[in-house]
Amino acid sequence: MEKSLINASLSTENLTFRRGSSPVAFEVTVNNNSDQFANFQLEVSAPGENQSSGYSWYKLTPEVAAAQPHGSSTRFQVLILNTPIPGFVGIVNLTVKIFSPQLRQQRRLLLRLTIEPDGGQTLLSVELPVRDFQVYPRNSVDIPARVRNLGQQPVNAVLRFTNIDPLWLVGGAERRLLIDPGSSAEVRFECQPPSVVQAPSQNYPFAIEATGHNSIPARGEGNLEVLPIGFVEFHTTPKQQKIPFKNRWLPDWKSHSATFELEFKNASNLKQQVNVQMQGKDWRKCTFAINPQDANLNIGGTTKVFLDVKTKRPWVGLSKTLLLEARTELFDQRLGTTDPATQILELKVLPIIPLWLQLAILALLAALLARLLTPAPVSHTNFVQSVRISGDVLSVVSGSDDCTLRRWRINTNFLTSNLEPEGVYSKSPDACAKRQQSKGLLAITTLPVQALRLMPENNNRVAAGLDNGIIQIWDIPKGEKIQELKDKQDLTGDKVFDLVYAPGSRYLFSGHGSGKVRLWSAPPNSDFQADPQQVIDLQFKQKLQRFPIKALSLSPNGKTLVIAGEFKRFVLWNWKQPQGFLFGQQTLEGSAGLDDFVFGLAFAPSKDKEILATSDSDGYITIWDLKQCKASKNSNPQEVTQLNCPTVDRWQAGRGAVRSVAFSEDGMLVSGGDDRKVMLWFLTPEYKLDKAKAAEGRKIYETSKPIMSVDVKKTEGKTFIVSGGEDFQVKLNRF
Incomplete structure (x- = not known):
């Protein structure tokens, strides 16, 4: 049992207080039985006391005692000023609570207080026909009370409902009425407990008190039970x-x-x-x-x-x-x-x-087993720089930094399409110091391949541009090299970045890193001549400063050659005009510095219009109407004039550089670039981006490495898209 640290006693256990007379008092003595300093406080309470603000029925001296050491005593005086329960006459038990903030203990003592009337007459009586009531929160119950006038004169009586929160009483806690001598009157108090939270289920004792002039108050007592409800x-x-x-x-x-x-x-x-x-x-x-x-x-x-x-x-x-x-x-x-x-x-x-780790272990074991049992898939061993689909949409040719050309057969059915290696290379399959798979190998070029073009009329020949400026012409069915073109004036190995055939296949354009465009010609039914027919030096002769060429494209009518390169510019050359005549240059929007390029060019398939698509290092695709280009006045036809070509549309096509673009026969545009995605863009008949079909374009394919080249062909209602890039793979997708 916990030791009692507070000992207290009362000066008396019974006290009488007469209403309307002088105050009465009693003393409380408190002893400190602890081993520390402590101060003590007192509270006096009575059941049903009036707790309203401003009503004080006792006075305490001192209110808070000073801290006292072990064994000391503190004496409090309690002065009773009024009845704790207004109008009450009878005996009430007072509770004296002594507590200490330091000791965290309390002590309670009881004192019997007798309250006597002030000598007036009892002229009123209160009766409750029913003393016990039950009610649910938010419901109401009527509590009747009967008041009788026992005197010989009319009485203006005041009835008060006490001990229950007045807010529970509809119409208030007070009633006033005039009662004739010897008569009685009945009143009703409507009690409505509030919400479930504000009306705990318990018994609530109450009293109805009647007061009148020169009459001792009379009261009737009852009990209200709030019933349990809720969940x-x-x-x-x-x-x-x-x-x-x-x-x-x-x-x-x-x-x-x-x-x-x-x-x-x-x-x-x-x-x-x-x-x-x-x-x-x-x-x-x-x-x-x-x-x-x-x-x-x-x-x-x-x-x-x-x-x-x-x-x-x-x-x-x-x-x-x-x-x-x-x-x-x-x-x-x-x-x-x-x-x-x-x-x-x-x-x-x-x-x-x-x-995942269990599956990874199983997959690793399965992969090791599969590697032991199945041959490695056919692919290039370095970056794929160029891919081309044949005109009959039966095969694909690809060129790579691994110094090879490969050919693939398009194998398609109702549901899927894929590429399968076509043919077997008969010679030793070593190139660029790496062992090559002979299956599907068309040619070994000794140097990395940067550009490919298939001969337009019949796709049995392909031109390959190499790192050292050499252009090789290969017979596809036979897998034999037919011809090798090299400008004798080129002593530096001018890298070939792009190639394009003119209609009829008698002319071949090559674009080089030095800024030169070389035009190669072939007599009817003969191979190309050994020397280029014409060399255009855009970097020096045409005063363009630096202009390494990245892409070439020829208009559908075969008249206008577009040459793209550094500083985000492209040049238009009407090559069928007198030799050397250059139409002019156009600069794209945005920054135009040393590291800003036009990487991709493609003409829309319409001979009546000259609609050009360009892609650049900022990730934008721009559509141009070249027939609307206006040139600044320039009297010297040997210099490149500045052009003002209107844009049909322009949009952000990728987060990085867009390396390649290609038009399908029905006017859709395909792009690929550094964001590793092959995208299909729907265009309106006016060659604007058709946002109604796909505002952000449609992703056709995504890989782990940048895309370097794309091509697209349509046949029998099917659109075939081929791509190649830095993942060494050539991929075919059908839309």
Whole structure:
């Protein structure tokens, strides 16, 4: 038993107070039995006392005593100034509470106070026909009272309903009425407890007091019981947990438990205590810790119970789900159980070794086995710089930095399309110091291939531009090199970046890193002449400063050659005009520095129009109407004039440089670049981006490395898109 640190005594245990007379007093002596300094405070209370603001029925001296050491005594005087219960006559028990903030203990003493009337006459009486009432919160009950005048004169009586919050009384807690001599009157007080939270279920004693002139107050007493109502809500969010709580990339053998939060909300007018018990299908496979075991719920309050569940985890295998059931019991069962009474909980238990790691180990074993049993897929061994689809849409030719040309057969059915290596190279398949697969190998070029063009009329020949400025012409069906073109005046190895045939295949244009455009010609039914027919030096002769050429494109009517390069410019050359005549240059929007290029060129398939698509290092695609270009006045036809060509449309096509663009026969545009995506863009008949079909374009293919080249062909209602890039792969997609 805890030692009592406070000892107190009263000067008297019985005291009489007469209403309207002088105050009476008693003393309280308090002893400090602790081993420390402490001060003491007193409070006096009476059942049913008037607690309204400003009503003071006793005075305390001193109000707060000074701190005293061990063994000392403190004396308080309590002066009774008025009755604690207005109008009450009789005996009431006063409670004297002594407490100390330092000792954190309290002591209670009882004093019997007799309240005598002030000598007036009893002229009124109060009767309650019914003394006990029951009501639910928000409902109302009528409480009748009968008042009788026992005197010989009329009395203006005032009836007051006491001991219950006046806000509960509809129409107020006071009634006034005139009662004739020897007569009685009946009044009703309508009592309506407020909401569930504000009206706890318990008994509420009350009194109806009648007062009149020169009459001792009369009272009648009754009891109001607020009935229990409401429910306790039971929630668990989420109802699913897993072990371990977070996804782990590496094995986690330390996690063996999970915690559920069980939330209870008391929406009743009863204080409750909740107990949680576990059951369910898999409860025997687990151990449980419930904190707190018995949760207290105040009226209108919310509390949480934490359910910790532990179980064993396997090292390998699939995850398993344990089904558990949390069942609740309420201490006060007058309202039944919680709502709902149970909650189904799911605990997902993952193996210690993550499933991905198990699958990765199995996949690694399968991959090692597959590598031992199956040959490696055919592909290039370095960056793929150029891809071309044949005019009959039966095959694809690709060129790569691995110093090879490869040919692929388009194998298609109703559902899928793919590329298969075509033919077997008969010679030693070594190129660029690497071993090459002979299947599908068209040619070994000794140097990296930068550009490819198929002969337009029949696709049995392909021109390949190499790093050292040489152009090789290959016979595709035979896999033989027919011719090798090299400008004798080129002593530096002027890298070929792009090639383009003129209609009829008698002219071939080559664009070089030095800024030169070379025109190669061939007599009818003969090979190309050894020397170029014409050389245009855009870098020096045409005063363009630096202009390494990145792309070439010829208009559908075969008259205008577009030459693209550095500083985000392109040049138009009407090559069928007198020799050397240059039409002019156009600069794209945005920055135009040393590292800014036009990488891709493509003409729309319309001989009536000259619609050009350009792609640049900023990731934009621009559509131009070249027939609307206007040139500045320039009297010297040997110099490049500045052009003002209107743009039809312009949009951001990629996050990085767009390296290649190509038009399909029906006017759709395909692009590929550094964002590693092959995109298809729908255009309107006016060659503007058709945002109604796909405002952001349609992604056809995405890989892990930048795309360097794309091509597109349409046949029999099917659109075939081929791409190549830095992942060494040549990919075919059908739209």
